[in-house]
Amino acid sequence: MEPTPIKPLKFKILSAECYRPDPSQQPFELSILAETPVDPSLLNDPAALPSSIPSRDLRSYYIIGSVNDLDICLGDWVVAGWSREQRATPIQPVLLRAPEVVISAPWGPAVDIWNLGAVVLELVDGVHMFDARSGRNVKYDVKKYVEEMVRLFGRFPRSLLDQGNKDVVVRCFHDDGSPFPRKRKKAAELVDEPWLLI
Incomplete structure (x- = not known):
């Protein structure tokens, strides 16, 4: 056929x-x-x-x-979604999500500017701005993504965190807006890490 x-x-x-x-x-x-x-x-x-x-x-x-x-x-x-009102629904490709989208806070057209910046970096340097994976886990990890954002751009403002999904905010942030540090691996767990095998 x-x-x-x-x-x-x-x-x-x-x-x-x-x-x-x-x-x-x-x-x-x-x-x-x-x-x-x-x-x-x-x-x-x-x-x-x-x-x-x-x-x-x-x-x-x-x-x-x-x-x-x-x-x-x-x-x-x-x-995708219309921008005539502030919404908290998830939009954008996962590794290009703006901070307000990641924590499910209301978002508007400004998230498109975030996307543009992330895409331009990929086009110019050939690298992703964020990886959002923990160790060998190939799945997206919101905590890792938040850590990477804070490392590049600084703490999330309290006013933004107050608008975010409370479960995500409690899981990923201290009261001062800094992210919870990743749980560090033990030496035995790091033996098979790719960067050690170079």
Whole structure:
């Protein structure tokens, strides 16, 4: 059986989730790559859209479009949100998250400037600003991420910590806004660390 070719679709998008209309947003035309053919008439019925493309949720697609001769690419819809109000929902790729996003404090458009700075550093130096992993654990560790931020930029202001998720703040910070130090490993645990094997 031959794979279904990817087909471009054009329709007016009204919200970040593609199918939940947002009356405060002006529609603009986007092209979306879909893995299955879609009857264009279904695109006029927002309720029919998700079931019309059963193989994928459109929110996770990279979407490319054009508005007034500007080429735009809106990517990674899973961690995007509108900026008209302060929100505390998680957004942004994990290693590019702004401090207020990491501690689940209200955030606004300023988090995009944080992202820009982190991405520019990656492009110019070819390194990630943060690693957020503890030792051999390859999973993201919020405490490690906070430690790295404080090492680079200083303590989190108390006013920001007061707005954050209390569980995260209690787990990661002292009362003065400095992060809890990582639990240090014993010498026997460090024997297999990659930096010792050089």
